[in-house]
Amino acid sequence: MAEHSSPARPGRWRSGAESRQRILDAARALFRENGYGGTTVRAVAARADVDPAMVFYFFDTKKGLFAAATEMPAHLPPALESIFAGGLDGIGERVIRTLLENMDKSDRTPLAVLTRSAPTHEESEALLREFIDREINGRLVELLDVPDAALRVGMLNVQILGLAVARYIFKIEPIASAPVDELVARFGPMVQQFLTGRSPS
Amino acid sequence: MAEHSSPARPGRWRSGAESRQRILDAARALFRENGYGGTTVRAVAARADVDPAMVFYFFDTKKGLFAAATEMPAHLPPALESIFAGGLDGIGERVIRTLLENMDKSDRTPLAVLTRSAPTHEESEALLREFIDREINGRLVELLDVPDAALRVGMLNVQILGLAVARYIFKIEPIASAPVDELVARFGPMVQQFLTGRSPS
DNA sequence: GGTGAACTTCATCAGGCGATGAAGAAACCG
DNA sequence: CGGTTTCTTCATCGCCTGATGAAGTTCACC
Structure with missing residues (x-):
């Protein structure tokens, strides 16, 4: 040889x-x-x-x-702004679409990394959570301006988390291969509903 | 000393x-x-x-x-039966309630373990997925009996996954500390809606 | 064209890992 | 009581890990 x-x-x-x-x-x-x-x-x-x-x-x-x-990709914050830019109208579809489009084209998927990784288990997990809490949840609660806003936003978190985990980590079918438009059509109105719809109580 | x-x-x-x-x-x-x-x-x-x-x-x-x-606790399969026992009526609330009650009282949380663990990354993940696919998704698709059943069940998976991850792994508030009844009231009807409601297409 | 910085390789370290095997001590059984 | 099994400790193996330091090679600049 x-x-x-x-x-x-x-x-x-x-x-x-x-x-x-x-x-x-x-x-x-x-x-x-x-x-x-x-x-x-x-x-x-x-x-x-x-x-x-x-x-x-x-x-x-x-x-x-x-x-x-695992540092945050630079193009995420601007995408974040575009979600809030349009106000409450159609925010459900916008948040789902933005999430999917950003995660589809990027291999960074900070969520994926942080779910299965974390050097000290505290460190970066706490960091990401603080960011999300301040930049997304906090602003959204403010925007909603209803008594049960926190719980509604919590439900949004569940959607985002579940969608991301199902599509990008576990790759559960048919979610993993569904086109973005299909998922937006399914989840968008639902998110809109529990964000701005009337309370179930 | x-x-x-x-x-x-x-x-x-x-x-x-x-x-x-x-x-x-x-x-x-x-x-x-x-x-x-x-x-x-x-x-x-x-x-x-x-x-x-x-x-x-x-x-x-x-x-x-x-x-x-990580072997499956023995009391899970019977709980599974009780979900399907009642047919499609109110299945949304039943599935959410069963999931939460079982995971709340058990420290096994197979999902939690499997999310962050897996010896070979393939092995047990594939095992759990096969189980879920056969015992839950398959039966549910059959029960629904509509053209887009697979996608509807996929959405249910997203809910379950998101709820479990948010409540038990990331412990996102207010989901992590919300009482079971509150979550059932919020998520149950929603799940019911996209399982048995009319298609958005 | 020579000099110094940037980049790359190699040899090596101490330490922790999963795993083994022998041997000691208690409990069980006749 | 004696023998066997069951539980436990200890010493150790070979391997791989994260990390370091020195030496070598190439490039940029003057």
Whole structure:
């Protein structure tokens, strides 16, 4: 067997930014598949076609890699604004559509990562929850302005969580392969109903 | 420091069944908190106040321990029957109530374990899904007997999943502390609606 | 074209992991 | 009582983990 193409000698192969990106992509995939504990630095390195030491070179520790791999994608906050922009009218469909479209095209799926991962179990879970509570739930409760707003928003959380878990983590059919429009048509009005409809009490 | 009470000599201390039970309890707690990969046999043993070797003595392998710790509680199937027993009328409330009451009083929460755990990622996840598909979804689709039954049942799965994750895993308020009756009142009619209501198309 | 920084590899460390096997102590059984 | 089984501890194995440090290679800049 002759070594045909890769002499595996040290040196500057790639732009550095590229290696960093390769590692991040591999890390995101593995963290999502196997969780934090089930993912080894060596496996990430192998998948990124990179020496394990490079992971530490760029991210110092495994936790640093995790933090970098799960940070919020930049295009999410603007999408969030577009949900609230239209007021209460049709907000049900908007929230479902925005959620699905953003998670469909991105492999970051912060929810997925955080469900099965978390280095210390407290740390990043608390962080994400605080963000969601402040940026989504809080604003929505304010917008609704009814006595049982908190419970209504809680129900929305259940929908979002269930939809995300079913579609992206467990991949339950037919939810996983249903087109976005179908799901929006099904869930949108329902969400709208329990957000702005009359109370069942 | 004098060794005050435990000479730590080998020998028969407890009934064996008791040690086994201690290990199972500790394992369930840790698997749920940290997942399969994040739980070490040594940690389970420490929590059970038992030598690590005992875990292997009773369960042979770590996987064996996992299998024993996550096996389905015996009282679930009968509860399942009671859901279908009443036919389609009020099935929405029944399914929500049964789910909540069973998961509230049990610390097994197979869903919780399976969400964050799974030894090979395929194995037990596939097992639970097969069970759910056969025993719940299949029967329900049959019972509904409409063209879009699969999608309706998929929506039910989303509800169940979201509710379980929100209440028992993420502990999102106010869902986590809401009384069962409140949740049944909110989710029951909604579930009933999209199961037996007219199609949105 | 030489110098220093950026990137990459390799060898290696200490520590924890799952797992094994032997041997000791209590309980059970005749 | 003696022998066997059952429970328990301990010492240890080989492996893989996260992490470090030094040395080598290439590039950018002057």
